[in-house]
């Protein structure tokens with residue numbers, strides 16, 4: 505285990521139901537198996553149980569399987585991999601690495617991840633303050649989460665790679681057509697990084713969604729926060745819908 509103490513940065517070892525460092529700082533493992541290394545007193549929390557439930561139901565219904573399969577291929581041959589903003593571990597569990605670490609702020613999401621993937625190390629921690637030593641990972645992944653620039657650079661070994669997944673221009677466009685009078689295409693996120701871009705690809709598939717899948721998918725999107733009641737109702741009454749899922753996958757390398 506590569507995790508370090510969030511207080512003194514010494515290595516942690518697992519002892520019964522705790523992780524302990526040589527300075528005797530103790531952290532509890534939850535019953536489901538994830539570790540809580542968040543020391544801040546500030547009120548921070550990730551996605552709540554209802555959002556986690558909707559997202560899990562949608563992902564398990566298979567809509568994004570093609571993305572998971574592609575990410576699994578891209579991580580082949582990794583030794584130590586960190587998934588930053590791993591959520592319920594839908595992608596993390598499919599990564600081909602000898603040691604998999606997943607970080608997120610949502611306890612509800614990590615509970616699910618740890619139960620589903622007993623071999624992964626799932627930890628409550630901020631992706632902007634990772635409990636991992638410098639140059640400890642050969643692969644870092646961020647899928648639909650903020651880019652933690654400094655930490656990614658710090659934890660990657662020389663020649664390590666960073667895989668960044670963002671929505672493509674047409675991602676969920678048909679859903680936005682139902683929700684909004686003037687739907688717009690996404691602007692692909694530019695990445696400010698010291699890493700070298702070595703590969704880029706766009707993955708796209710049209711999903712044939714049931715009403716239940718439409719509702720669950722909507723719950724996963726930022727539109728939840730900015731859609732009025734009448735617009736939401738119109739979407740919720742749509743019996744089925746063909747929706748494009750489009751992802752941009754970029755692979756960067758840390759040059760020695």
Ligand SMILES: [Zn+2]
Nearest residue numbers: 509512525529
């Ligand atoms: Zn310590």
